[in-house]
Amino acid sequence: MTQSKQLVVDFSKVKRTDVGTVGGKNASLGEMIGALQPKGIRVPPGFATTSDAFRAYLVSNGLNRKIANDLEALSSGKTSLQKTGKRIRKRMLNGDWPDDIAAAIRSEYRALCDAAGETDVPVAVRSSATAEDLPDASFAGQQETFLNIIGEEALLDACKRCYASLYTDRAISYRQMQGFAHDQVALSVGVQQMVRADTGGSGVMFSIDTESGFPDAVLINAAWGLGENVVQGAVDPDEYQVFKPFLDNPDLAPILEKRLGAKAIKMIHDRDGTPRNVPTSREERQSFVLSDAEILDLARQAKVIEAHYGQPMDMEWARDGVSGDLFIVQARPETVQSRADMGTLKSYAVKEAGAELLRGLSVGSAAVAGRVSIIESAADIDKFIDGSVLVTGTTDPDWVPIMKRAAAIVTDHGGRTSHAAIVSRELGLPAIVGCGNATHILHDEQDVTVSCAEGEEGIVTAGISEILVTEETLDTLPTTNTKVMLNLANPSAALRWWRLPVDGVGLARMEFVINNSVQVHPMALAHIEKVRDPEARAKIEQLTAGYDTMPEYFVDRLSRGLSRIAAFCYPKPVIVRMSDFKTNEYADLLGGRDFEPSEENPMLGFRGASRYYSKLYRDGFALECRAIARLRGKMGFDNVIVMIPFCRTPEEADKVQAVMAVHGLARGEDGLEIYVMCEIPTNVLRAKEFATRFDGFSVGSNDLTQLTLGVDRDSDALADLFREDDPAVLQMIETVIREAHKVGSKVGFCGQAPSNDASYARHLVGYGIDSISVTPDSFVQVLRNVSDAEEKRGK
Numbered sequence: 049m050t051q052s053k054q055l056v057v058d059f060s061k062v063k064r065t066d067v068g069t070v071g072g073k074n075a076s077l078g079e080m081i082g083a084l085q086p087k088g089i090r091v092p093p094g095f096a097t098t099s100d101a102f103r104a105y106l107v108s109n110g111l112n113r114k115i116a117n118d119l120e121a122l123s124s125g126k127t128s129l130q131k132t133g134k135r136i137r138k139r140m141l142n143g144d145w146p147d148d149i150a151a152a153i154r155s156e157y158r159a160l161c162d163a164a165g166e167t168d169v170p171v172a173v174r175s176s177a178t179a180e181d182l183p184d185a186s187f188a189g190q191q192e193t194f195l196n197i198i199g200e201e202a203l204l205d206a207c208k209r210c211y212a213s214l215y216t217d218r219a220i221s222y223r224q225m226q227g228f229a230h231d232q233v234a235l236s237v238g239v240q241q242m243v244r245a246d247t248g249g250s251g252v253m254f255s256i257d258t259e260s261g262f263p264d265a266v267l268i269n270a271a272w273g274l275g276e277n278v279v280q281g282a283v284d285p286d287e288y289q290v291f292k293p294f295l296d297n298p299d300l301a302p303i304l305e306k307r308l309g310a311k312a313i314k315m316i317h318d319r320d321g322t323p324r325n326v327p328t329s330r331e332e333r334q335s336f337v338l339s340d341a342e343i344l345d346l347a348r349q350a351k352v353i354e355a356h357y358g359q360p361m362d363m364e365w366a367r368d369g370v371s372g373d374l375f376i377v378q379a380r381p382e383t384v385q386s387r388a389d390m391g392t393l394k395s396y397a398v399k400e401a402g403a404e405l406l407r408g409l410s411v412g413s414a415a416v417a418g419r420v421s422i423i424e425s426a427a428d429i430d431k432f433i434d435g436s437v438l439v440t441g442t443t444d445p446d447w448v449p450i451m452k453r454a455a456a457i458v459t460d461h462g463g464r465t466s467h468a469a470i471v472s473r474e475l476g477l478p479a480i481v482g483c484g485n486a487t488h489i490l491h492d493e494q495d496v497t498v499s500c501a502e503g504e505e506g507i508v509t510a511g512i513s514e515i516l517v518t519e520e521t522l523d524t525l526p527t528t529n530t531k532v533m534l535n536l537a538n539p540s541a542a543l544r545w546w547r548l549p550v551d552g553v554g555l556a557r558m559e560f561v562i563n564n565s566v567q568v569h570p571m572a573l574a575h576i577e578k579v580r581d582p583e584a585r586a587k588i589e590q591l592t593a594g595y596d597t598m599p600e601y602f603v604d605r606l607s608r609g610l611s612r613i614a615a616f617c618y619p620k621p622v623i624v625r626m627s628d629f630k631t632n633e634y635a636d637l638l639g640g641r642d643f644e645p646s647e648e649n650p651m652l653g654f655r656g657a658s659r660y661y662s663k664l665y666r667d668g669f670a671l672e673c674r675a676i677a678r679l680r681g682k683m684g685f686d687n688v689i690v691m692i693p694f695c696r697t698p699e700e701a702d703k704v705q706a707v708m709a710v711h712g713l714a715r716g717e718d719g720l721e722i723y724v725m726c727e728i729p730t731n732v733l734r735a736k737e738f739a740t741r742f743d744g745f746s747v748g749s750n751d752l753t754q755l756t757l758g759v760d761r762d763s764d765a766l767a768d769l770f771r772e773d774d775p776a777v778l779q780m781i782e783t784v785i786r787e788a789h790k791v792g793s794k795v796g797f798c799g800q801a802p803s804n805d806a807s808y809a810r811h812l813v814g815y816g817i818d819s820i821s822v823t824p825d826s827f828v829q830v831l832r833n834v835s836d837a838e839e840k841r842g843k
Contacts, residue, residue: 055101056152058159059094064357070096071176071236076379080353087352088778090375092370093163094171094240097157099178101149102234109143109156112231115215119230122220133217139784140212145204153239154200154208160241168199169240170321172294172377173206173212178234191219191235195274196242196321197238207237218445225452243377244632246316246323247369249337250275251285252465254382255292255350256360258473259412259464259504261385262616263360265304265349266290269465270337272328274362275377281442281462281469282325284310284482285336287409290347291615291684299683302613303343309463310334310484326801334594336678342367351721353379359536360386367511386471390447394519395825396501399554402510405496406459408483413544415499416478417512418455420490437498439490443468451475456498458508460487480506488525503540512642520828525549526835528832530812531819534827535798539565539612549831552620553613553685554746554821555798559627559670561609566602567591567758570668572639573598579639588638599671606675609682614685621689623821624722626672628693630655643668651760656694656725661703678720691723691746696730698737705741715743726795727751734779735787745788749799752778772801782815802830813841 054069061068062078062506072077074096081091092139106112115136122132122759161169175191177568192208214235223230224640243250251270256263258616269278269285277283286309289550291302313325338346339627353376354361360382367374372393396415421430426446432438438454442448442461450459451471457479459468464481472479478500480486490496490508497513500506532553536542537560568588572579576598579585594600597751630650635641643664647653648732659665680688690713695701705715715722724731724738727748731738738745749772754761756777771777785795796819801825802809812820821831 053100053105055149056095056097056156059091059096059238060097067102067180069098069236070238071099071234072380073174073176073177073378074236074238075176075240076308077240077377079356080379084352086358087356088223089349090373091351091423092241092243092375092377093160095160096167096176099151099155099234099236101152102211102236104146104149105143105356108146108695110322111139111141111143114139116231119220125303129217129220133215133220137212137217138397140215140315141208143208145208149202153204157200157203157239160239164241170196171197171203172238172240172242173197173203173210174238174240175718176236176238176380177212177214177219178236179265191216195276195323196246196317203239207239211235211239216445218281218448218779221449222445225448235292240377242373243366243375244369245274245366247273249273249369250366251278251375252366253338253350253363253365255363255464256356256361256382256385257289257543258382258469259410259500260386260544261388261390262546264292264546264615264618265293265543266350267345267349267464268338268343268365269309269463270338271309271311272316272332273316274323275315275366276323277313277315277325277432278463278465279364279467280444281459281466282462283313284461284484285463285465286311287463288338288343289612290343291611291618292351293343293618294684295348295351297684300682301344302611302615302683302685303340303608304615305608306336306343308334309482311337326836331749334796338367341376349376357381362734384470390547391463391523392519392521394517395544397516397518397825398497398499398501398509399514399516400458401497401499401507401513405508405510406483406489406506407505408468408486409456409464410460410500410502411464411472411479411481412477412500414476414478415497415501415515416456417495417497417515420453420492420494420496422487422492423450423489424487434640437496439486441487442466443471447471451477455481456500456554458490460484460485460486463606471578473520476490477507480508482509483686502716503538503544505540507713518825522547522549524827525831528831528838529833530817530838531573531796532821532827532831532834533796533821535821535823536613537561542601542613542616545827546616548824548827550617550620550827552617552712552818553622554819556610556613556622556624557628558606558610558625559629562604562627562629565609567603567638568602569634569637569640570602570671571641571643571665572601572637574667574671575643576639576820579642581639581641584639593640599674601679602671603675606672607678610679610688611683611685614679614688617687618685622687622742623689623691624676625691625693625725625746626660626669626676628656651754656701657692657696657704660692666707668768670711673708673713677712680720681712686719689721689723689743691725692742693725693748694727694751695724696728696739700743701738701741717824725751726784728755729780732787734782735784736791739788739791742793743793744796744818745784747779747781749801750776750795752780756780772799773805773811778811781812781817785815785817796821798822800826802833806833806836810837810840813837 064079257265287307291304294302366380462481533554537557635644660669721743723744726745
């Protein structure tokens with residue numbers, strides 16, 4: 049755009065360097081239209097009034113001195129924020145449009161109508177402040193937006209209301225908080241052709257994981273109708289997560305997560321064109337807003353936009369209900385995770401948590417204990433007690449003054465891209481959004497602990513719990529020759545560890561995902577006709593609704609759950625252990641009691657490899673194999689290694705691998721490696737035979753100790769005898785490493801002993817262990833113990 053003064057400018061002539069003229073929001077829209085539409089980014093056309101037009105409006109109506117006096121009275125304490133804002137807004141609304149500005153707006157609107165082939169094309173009218181959408185300040189929702197504006201007179205009125213919104217109470221307060229001088233901020237108005245999202249869908253998208261800062265994920269929220277409900281947190285949206293590195297390959301579908309939101313309401317246009325909320329249908333509530341193809345389309349657009357701007361981005365999108373096309377309607381820099389200290393990792397843990405009261409979506413990873421203060425309406429914010437846990441239905445920018453005085457925030461509604469979530473991140477507060485009924489379950493002055501430390505689900509527990517905080521400076525951690533890996537089970541917490549310098553995942557427990565995400569016994573899904581319990585059957589049918597088949601439900605849920613573990617450290621290896629429930633644990637899954645025998649000693653019974661080729665579980669194991677095949681194939685995670693637990697003999701290994709090959713998991717094909725757990729004395733005594741059948745071993749120290757010493761690991765009476773450092777156990781470990789290395793097979797160790805005992809790490813390093821895998825909270829200590837052991841050994 050030229051530097052000569054203009055009152056109105058078409059988006060196609062605007063670049064991102066024009067923030068001072070058209071504000072951050074409009075500068076970004078113009079940049080995308082000019083630079084990114086050729087790359088497939090779809091942005092609705094439009095135009096913007098300039099900051100010169102805004103300043104001319106102030107001069108023409110004699111408002112500069114009056115506004116300055118009003119703000120001076122506020123800063124000196126002579127009047128309140130509410131009175132000041134109301135007075136200034138009234139002055140702005142009572143002003144008259146200078147003829148030249150009004151004519152310019154009318155002319156550009158006519159051009160937009162002509163291009164659309166409509167007499168009066170509906171437009172969205174959005175405020176764009178010259179200090180908005182900057183890399184270090186989001187100003188999210190500080191000024192107003194007006195949707196479905198039709199006709200010249202309605203447009204001029206909406207533009208004037210946008211001008212006035214520069215002085216809402218929240219905007220004045222936020223500028224003060226950010227240190228922006230009021231008279232240095234001007235307002236541009238963006239006028240953009242409406243996308244018919246009222247009959248389609250819309251939402252928000254980030255090109256970075258909003259909670260962990262993981263740079264390789266795209267996060268998408270979606271709801272039916274217009275997008276204001278998602279932004280305001282008035283609706284619990286669908287949530288999708290996509291792995292960015294694979295998006296350039298059209299043959300892959302790396303959708304890590306699909307979470308169905310309640311979506312109880314949607315915003316549509318009323319008969320007079322004004323937006324209003326209506327209940328969604330049952331079908332809409334039970335259906336995803338976006339198809340897989342649309343999810344991938346949006347994620348690819350996010351990747352292109354991020355690459356162009358060279359930084360993580362926060363975007364709003366809309367799907368036209370008539371054409372079905374997806375559009376980007378806003379894009380701005382992400383302002384929280386992109387500015388976080390990447391060299392430090394802070395983690396939280398709640399010690400001796402009280403009874404669980406409720407849960408929702410976690411924002412951040414912190415935890416805090418405090419006293420509840422329930423505020424139902426912004427009109428009651430004066431009743432808020434500083435330092436309390438703010439509990440409310442939802443928030444909007446009017447709530448910012450008390451949000452910054454809260455210890456934590458809990459809301460009934462909203463997703464990770466809602467106003468409450470965005471502001472909580474900016475303020476560094478833990479928040480739990482979309483709880484559903486927090487304002488009914490909790491009460492004023494109740495002591496609670498709010499924890500976002502467990503993963504994607506935040507939990508509110510009763511009482512004031514002790515909170516342990518650990519902070520590590522990552523650039524001072526040592527490097528080792530022995531690989532130090534993680535043991536992970538919970539996919540929702542996996543991404544938060546992406547900054548740890550791990551060498552991969554040494555043990556990903558499939559059974560955790562089955563228990564928490566699938567919830568159903570795989571044989572019950574393969575043979576629903578054999579489930580006799582009507583309640584269990586009804587629950588299974590409810591869970592699998594929307595899937596073409598029940599087995600597909602299992603494959604989809606398991607592959608997606610494991611994908612987040614495979615993603616956080618890609619392309620480093622991730623060793624996934626096939627399900628290792630005992631029969632009593634399998635029986636506790638929905639429908640499980642119709643398929644599991646009753647055993648006196650499940651620990652030594654029908655578990656591990658023996659199940660996989662048995663007619664009692666073979667069809668269930670087939671679903672596990674299909675999930676891994678999809679994970680490695682269609683989703684692209686070829687870093688996944690499969691591990692077989694409790695394999696009693698080499699002959700049993702042959703049977704298991706024959707079944708796996710039938711279901712697309714043949715050892716060596718497409719680079720597939722298969723490991724075996726070393727947890728039975730026979731794995732050691734016949735190590736050479738096992739090593740010819742598997743690519744590696746993973747020592748399971750608990751079972752190996754139990755079976756070597758003949759001690760029940762769950763027996764309190766024998767606890768003193770259960771010692772992983774017993775010479776017999778250490779000899780077992782040393783032997784399997786020696787024998788495996790003779791034929792080029794790798795050996796890892798899974799267990800906590802190296803973190804609790806530095807001498808244990810020295811033993812393992814001395815034996816030549818290839819890798820040690822521990823829980824995330826022990827990683828740093830084990831890394832240091834291994835480094836010390838290698839230094840002393842001179843490795």
